[in-house]
Amino acid sequence: MLIDSHVNLHAPQFDADRDEVIARARAAGIGLMINISDKVSGFAAVRALADHPDIWCTVGTHPHEAKENPDLSAADLLAYTADPRVVGIGETGLDFHYDLSPRDIQAKVFRQHVVAARESGLPLVVHTRQADDLMGQILEEEYAAGPFKILMHCYTSGADLAARAAALGAWFSVSGIATFKAAEDVRALIRDMPDERIIVETDCPYLAPVPHRGRRNEPAFLPDVLAKLAELRGWSKAEAEQRTEDAFFSLFDRIPRP
Template sequence: MSAGLIDTHAHLDGSEFASDLDEVVRRAQQLHVSALISCGQDQATSVQTLALAGRFPGVVAPAVGVHPHFAKDAGDLLWLESLLDDPRVVAAGEMGLDYHYDFSPRARQREVFECQLELATARGLPAIVHCREAYDDVIALLRSYRGRGATVVVHCFTANYDVGKTLIDECGAFLGIGGAVTFKKATDLQDAVQRLPLERLVLETDCPYMTPVPHRGKRNEPAYLPLTCAALAALRGAPAEAIAEATTANALRLFPRLAASASAMQAQ
């Protein structure tokens, strides 16, 4: 596959990559993963994503935000406003709602999620949204922000066609497709990605989590993104090259600063 892929959601700041991150990035580039978005989950990891962008310029792009697990400890978010003003930041997130674990009270999750949507929309930044067992509330909030110009991607999308269609049609969302699409039991997701519009799909690893087959049970990494691309291509009956080109074009539309950075690198 010669078309460059974009991993729209990774967590490269974790301890899982502490010993071999240079090799991880190198392997990804060798397999034509040309850009990676590393997403913060709280203040510390958001700062780390900015450091990674400096360490791997033109390859790793930072997103900063508060994951719903950490909403209870997020404070007043003044620190996040400052980080979002860094011109290297390509998105706000990871933000959203998680009603499966409920590590933060739901009311606080919603408060922090809405605050981040407000900050992102005010800056013209796309929002990277986490949703687990909370689609009704996420859809309601995203629907209300669509008219204000919010751009969003619901990452690690694993729901069915009807939910995906609602997110696209009513919220204007992009959907992040990751390793789950390779799982044998993910039949609802596999049906959905065959029928949903390709122009609204982007690829992600969510590494070090959500490792695709045949590497399930091992640490995920950006070099496995072509496996997800190939699975999506097989489900849609399309060449992998066409899926790579389409999803990369979608990612560059979704993340304008990433597109600007890519153009600048090509001009050098």
């Protein structure tokens, strides 16, 4: 089964043809998708797509949006996890590249997501950009307070943070960036990721893989990501599909495996 672990199908880029995009994903062999929450205030639109039997969702607030609700609490997030279609906490984290929310607010809101992940047992979907030192510090401090599942989504940060996260048992997701001509540093990281904790994603509508660069990304393009992962790891496509499927269900264990 091909599984797209990170889609943004509620995004306005899909308003004109969302049903067709979902149909193309199924035709391309995508058996499951997780629609990712970018802000709690927009959760209703994220959750609506999880009415499809092959689409699940998360709840959380992206670091870009942390300023929207700086007092967001773990209890606020946990209230949504009673819904069985909610299978993860996030996308959350730190983004010091764009700094669209104050850094202290990003860190404060991120820690509340960690608490929610710990208390719910659901995986934490982590976005991190140009914040390696603080991200590593927060993950290690919070993990010492009690374990939780970590997914380093669309990982493009440094090797040191990757090693620190891997030491905490983190999973890593590979996106279309792996196919970009200038992304040799990302490909080097992918070659060193733990075999049993790699999954794949599109992050659509962003980051369309080669040969679709410059177009709106969609889940039907996931096979191109998987093919690049197989090439980088020296796996057959069938092996890459099986390994990423096994890793996915180990991480997102609220989803019943077909």
